[in-house]
Amino acid sequence: MKTFQVITDSTSDVEKKFREEYDLDYLKMVFTIEGKTYDADLDWKDISAKGYFDSMRKGNRSVTGQIKITELEEKFEKYLSQGLDILYIACSSKLSSSVNTAKSFADEILEKYKGRRIVCYDSLRSNYAEGYMAICAAKMAKDGKTLDEVISYLDQNKLKYQTYATVATLDWLKKAGRVKASTAFFGNLIGVKPIILGDKNGNNYSFKKVKGRKPSLDELVNIILERIENNPNNILFIEHADCEADANYIKDSLKEKFNGKVNVSTLGPIISATTGPDTITVNFYGEEVTIAGEE
Secondary structure, eight states, X not given: OOSEEEEEEGGGOOOHHHHXXXXXXXXXXXXXXXXXXXXXXXXOOSSOHHHHHHHHHTTOOOEEEXXXXXXXXXXXXXXXXXXXXXXXXXXXXXXXXXHHHHHHHHHHHTTTSTTOOEEEEEOSOOHHHHHHHHHHHHHHHHTTOOHHHHHHHHHHHGGGEEEXXXXXXXXXXXXXXXSOHHHHHHHTGGGEEEEEEEOTTSOEEEEEEEESHHHXXXXXXXXXXXXXXXXTTOEXXXXXXXXXXXXXXXXXXXXXXXXXXXXXXXXXXXHHHHHOTTOEEEEEEBSOOOOOOOO
8 A cells, every 4th residue: 555645747747547547646837828827737628738739829928837835735735634645746946946835835734744744856857757757656656665765766767767859949948948049049040950858957958950840850769769768668758739740750650669658648738838839749768868958
């Protein structure tokens, strides 16, 4: 029987089927688009993914916000009252202040629950790299591993969970303050498509540039095959911002080359707010990330 509950957040993009299978919960962040604020629900309950991306294509920016205190209170209270400790696997602190907000609130609520523990863990990851990490931690919890055992595993392996992406334009990342204006300018010249990774420090880093959309997808395939741990139990998570054909192109390119499972899904509202429509991300467990970006 598990002794603690694993929780992640909206940047993890973990779909309902995995949340249910591994008894994994998440904390909702928020976003505002066209003057209306929504919970960043990973099941797209209040706004369709198609409507969201179409609005962005019209030039409407989605502005994101961190986890609300009411959300923290509701979820932490729920599991602490059941006698469970909590492991919150959070978005990289370089990309969101949610992990620090959660730490402050945890100190407060634990005054009420003496003897219980809440660990707010800075994953240094986002997207399905964070999500895959949370899935594995939740599976370990279900299998009876202790909280300390899981934390030890994460400390040793978190940089093996990784995200690579290509975007249609760097403009969205520039507006969100995720890349320098100069990087965005040169990255958008003459059809150049940047390849971005989540670096070892938890930042997004545009570390390679490829000319043309299809070559950028082929480069993601090359990166996957070079870096992924190729075994039947591993999962490759491909996400797309309303460009499913491109995601399937990557999936089809890996046939007979990758022995694990391939999962294709829609990019969530928080990550896509900073990357924009037509983004493709690939997320997997493999060779440890050692690159540290300059942005």
